[in-house]
Amino acid sequence: MWRFLMTVIRRDLLLAARRKGDWLTAQFFFIMVVSMFPLGIGADPEQLRRVAGGVLWVAALLASLLSLARLYADDHRDGSLEQMLLSPQPTVLLALGKAIAHWLIFGLPLLLIAPLLGMQFALPLEAILVLVASLAIGTPVLSLLGGIGAALTLGLRGGGTLLTLLILPLYVPALIFGAGAVDGVLAGMGAEAQLSLLGAFMGMSLLIAPWVTAAALRVSVD
Amino acid sequence: MQLSTHDLACQRGDRRLFSGLEVCVRAGQLLLVQGGNGRGKTSFLRLLSGLGEPEAGEVRWNGVSIASAGEDYQQAMAYLAHANGVKDDLTPVENVQVQAGLRGQRVSCAEIEPVLVRMGLAACLDLPARVLSFGQRRRVALASLLLSGAALWILDEPLTGLDVRGVAEVEGLLREHVQGGGMVVMTTHQSLQLQGVEIVPLQIGPVMLGQMSLPTDVAERG
Numbered sequence: 025m026w027r028f029l030m031t032v033i034r035r036d037l038l039l040a041a042r043r044k045g046d047w048l049t050a051q052f053f054f055i056m057v058v059s060m061f062p063l064g065i066g067a068d069p070e071q072l073r074r075v076a077g078g079v080l081w082v083a084a085l086l087a088s089l090l091s092l093a094r095l096y097a098d099d100h101r102d103g104s105l106e107q108m109l110l111s112p113q114p115t116v117l118l119a120l121g122k123a124i125a126h127w128l129i130f131g132l133p134l135l136l137i138a139p140l141l142g143m144q145f146a147l148p149l150e151a152i153l154v155l156v157a158s159l160a161i162g163t164p165v166l167s168l169l170g171g172i173g174a175a176l177t178l179g180l181r182g183g184g185t186l187l188t189l190l191i192l193p194l195y196v197p198a199l200i201f202g203a204g205a206v207d208g209v210l211a212g213m214g215a216e217a218q219l220s221l222l223g224a225f226m227g228m229s230l231l232i233a234p235w236v237t238a239a240a241l242r243v244s245v246d
Numbered sequence: 247m248q249l250s251t252h253d254l255a256c257q258r259g260d261r262r263l264f265s266g267l268e269v270c271v272r273a274g275q276l277l278l279v280q281g282g283n284g285r286g287k288t289s290f291l292r293l294l295s296g297l298g299e300p301e302a303g304e305v306r307w308n309g310v311s312i313a314s315a316g317e318d319y320q321q322a323m324a325y326l327a328h329a330n331g332v333k334d335d336l337t338p339v340e341n342v343q344v345q346a347g348l349r350g351q352r353v354s355c356a357e358i359e360p361v362l363v364r365m366g367l368a369a370c371l372d373l374p375a376r377v378l379s380f381g382q383r384r385r386v387a388l389a390s391l392l393l394s395g396a397a398l399w400i401l402d403e404p405l406t407g408l409d410v411r412g413v414a415e416v417e418g419l420l421r422e423h424v425q426g427g428g429m430v431v432m433t434t435h436q437s438l439q440l441q442g443v444e445i446v447p448l449q450i451g452p453v454m455l456g457q458m459s460l461p462t463d464v465a466e467r468g
Contacts, residue, residue, distance in 0.1 A: 031347030035333075042335035042374070103329025106297060111348045112320040246298055 028113040032121030033128070040129045047091060047129045054087035054134060058141045069146035076145035077206025078199075080155060084134060085166065085195050091130045092170040092191070093177075093184045095122060096241065100178050109245060119175070119237035123167045131163030147206075154209045154219070158202040161222045165198045168226075168233035175240035197225050247273040247322075247397060249294070249429060253303035256289050263289055265302070269448055273397070276420065276430040276443050281450040287433040288328065290450055291402050294431055295325040321349075324396035326404055330387040334376040338362050338386045341375060345390040353393055365389045366412070381407040392419065399423060401432035414439075 040047050061079045062072055099105035108118050138159055142152040173191035177183035205218035248270060255265035263286030271277040279287050292298035294305055296312050296319065304311045307319045332341050339358050346353045362371060365385040375383055384407045391399060405413050417439050424430055424443045 025350075027347060027352065028350055031344060035344045035347075038340070039333060039335050101329070102333065103327050103331040104333055106325070106327055106329070107331040107345060108348055109297065110295060110320055110323070110325055112317045112350055113348075 025113055025117065028111060029117050029121045029124075032108070032118055033125045036122065036125030037128060040125075046094065050087045050091040050130055051133050051137065053090055054083050055137060055141065057083040057086065059144065062144055072145040073147060073151075073210060074207075076142065076147050076151070077155065077158075077203040077210075079145070080138060080141060080206075081158075081162070081199050081203040084159065084163065085192065085199060087134070088130060088163070088166040088170055089184075089188050089191065091126065092167075092174045093187055095126055095171060095174040096178050097174070097183070100245070105178075105241070106245060109241060115238035115241060116234045119171055119234040119241065123164075123171045123234065123237075126171070127164050127167040131159075131167060134163055135159050147210075151206055151209050154215045155206050157219060158205040158215070158222060161219060161226050162198045162202040165222075165226050165229045166195065168229040169194045171237040172233055172240060175237045175244055178241070178244035198222065201225065247427075247429065248306075248308055249398060249431070250306050250309075251294070251303065252306060254290075254293065254300050254305065255302040256286055256293060256298070257301040258286070258289060262301075264450055267303070267450075269446070271429050271431060271446060273427045273429055274424055274444060275446050276424050276432065276440065277446045277448055278438075279431065279433045279448050279450055281433075285451040287450055288402055291325070291327075291400050291431065291433065295323065295400050296320070297325070322396055323398045323400060324391050324394040325400045325402075326387055326391055327402050328406075330383050331390075332375050332383045332386050335374055337372050337374055338367055338378070338389070339371055341386050342390045342393060346393060349394055351393075351395070358389070358393065361389045361392050362386070365392075365415070379407075381409060381412060384408060385412065388416065388419070397427075398429045398431070401430065403433055403435070405434050405436050 058080055061075065065071060065075070096105060099108065109115055111118070135156055138156055139152050142155050147155065170191055173187045176190060177187045180186060201218045201222040205215035205222065208218055209215045250270040251267050254267040256263045267290075269277065279290060281287050289298060293300050296305070304313075306312065307315045307322070312319045331345070333344070336344065339355055339362065342358045342362065343353065359371060362368070365388055367382060367385055367389070370378055370382065375386060378386070384404075388404065404416055408416060413436065420430055421440055421443055
């Protein structure tokens, strides 16, 4: 069981290492979108600070959608998804492994870029730390819930657009608590409450999303 | 060891592909599924593999429905579909290794290489599968099949893309597997040279015609 999970994760990381262009797109998209805002709304630090949390979080959501469209689609096309579904191990583990691999490829780099982008928005150190913490807790939610959408839209024409419509509403709690945590610390109210709620949301996603994804994969492949 | 179907029916959209299908294969037999294009051969194999849900009836492994047999069945079965399940960015060795890992097996390069060489891939062990021809990728998939150690092989057109030598090699593998007490369910449009192998023919199509010839344990009604 453990070996199966590790194989799924290692396989996806190996594939990502062989095709750097694919996943770097999402990272660059994130950087681009976030960097457009200071250019668009002017350089007033007060104003930038006020929108920083929201902008970074919305950009992270959109960037995740870019990379999620491919999460299962490539494997579906070349038949390896079927082989993985036929494995003696439960499909839930496959869904979990894919989500973990997606987070390592997509979410982790985001955490490293976020502090730099936070500085563009004149965020104080304290707020940058909270931003990184909120992304650290929140991006796994994006990978987990996104997996559901990727599995549901598998093999559909125009699946990418449908994925956006399906998944963005599910992301709303993560967006509210994540951006709220940054705003909270800026307003001097602290971010603990928001971060714990975000943590609870991640825990819930971790428990539920792999099962739903597994069921969706079964349906999509049939 | 026995794979049987009971009153199996399959529907694709509005079209009923077959119904009331009863067939039984035992160790040391090869079930040759025949029928024209679009008659439901692939759908039948997908039902056998557990990827598809039958409209009615069930597939049984050793008398237990495959849904209940679950892991036991998946451990004993290997399915080679139209799509090879070979990842373009991995080398043949890595592909086979990943496939084995997904089955929960660990195989070393030393075990994999002789099999790939036997499949005529000696020259491309370290090349990404992207540069291989269709037939060569098919050979990679066949190598994983060999290493899986599965007793039941479900093969959907295993000969497509193979050259004359490849076809002869696959015939050799089939003979070896079946005579060694394995089971094979396969479709092909080519004629096979399988002397000494007990072949159970099955004609599949919307109208089931009683075409059974050989063993007594094979029954089919229309």
